[in-house]
Amino acid sequence: GIIVYYNPAFYIVDDVDAPLPSAQVFITWPNGSMDVLPRYTTANGFINLTHVLPANYGLTILWKDVVVKQTTIGVNSDGPYTIKTEVYQLTVNVVGNGGAVVHGAYVIIYTQAGVGYGLDTTDASGQVLFKLPAGTYNIEAHFSAEYWLRVVTTSATEADVSVNASASKTIVLTEFPPPIWTTTGFWLLMALVGVLVLVAVFIFLRRRRV
Numbered sequence: 001g002i003i004v005y006y007n008p009a010f011y012i013v014d015d016v017d018a019p020l021p022s023a024q025v026f027i028t029w030p031n032g033s034m035d036v037l038p039r040y041t042t043a044n045g046f047i048n049l050t051h052v053l054p055a056n057y058g059l060t061i062l063w064k065d066v067v068v069k070q071t072t073i074g075v076n077s078d079g080p081y082t083i084k085t086e087v088y089q090l091t092v093n094v095v096g097n098g099g100a101v102v103h104g105a106y107v108i109i110y111t112q113a114g115v116g117y118g119l120d121t122t123d124a125s126g127q128v129l130f131k132l133p134a135g136t137y138n139i140e141a142h143f144s145a146e147y148w149l150r151v152v153t154t155s156a157t158e159a160d161v162s163v164n165a166s167a168s169k170t171i172v173l174t175e176f177p178p179p180i181w182t183t184t185g186f187w188l189l190m191a192l193v194g195v196l197v198l199v200a201v202f203i204f205l206r207r208r209r210v
């Protein structure tokens with residue numbers, strides 16, 4: 001008879017159907033053997049098998065060393081076969097004490113056991129996105145900048161953040177910006193204003209004498 005082979009593509013996505021790049025995938029073959037080494041999804045979330053028979057193929061998918069999906073796919077075409085994992089998007093918003101977004105803040109996310117799961121900086125909208133398996137995490141935001149000629153370094157921590165669905169979390173840097181009267185630039189400006197006032201008074205008095 002005719003033997004049919006396929007080149008199936010598997011599309012690995014998170015819970016909002018966004019591609020999951022660099023996920024580890026172990027294939028269980030129809031004869032029951034399993035890959036010893038993982039395959040890694042592409043930047044677009046794909047892995048491909050080449051020249052395989054139509055059969056059932058098991059996939060064990062790991063993200064951050066956590067199993068986020070185990071499934072069996074009956075391959076009868078080249079696909080693609082979409083597989084949704086239990087990986088969730090957590091958007092962290094970093095704002096100052098007045099609610100203004102903070103660009104360039106470092107955000108660290110780690111488990112309660114202290115295992116780091118992500119490090120990134122906020123974009124122009126004050127946001128950073130992490131893709132995480134379900135769990136409970138701690139989030140830290142660190143920021144340093146010059147504000148009115150004063151170097152301000154501040155941080156904030158949000159503990160015990162539960163992640164079991166895609167969501168967002170806001171972290172407030174309560175010490176940024178600082179009160180303007182505590183800055184070097186403010187006092188230099190006040191000194192300049194004082195000098196201008198004294199000069200104006202001096203000129204006014206000289207004109208009166210003349």
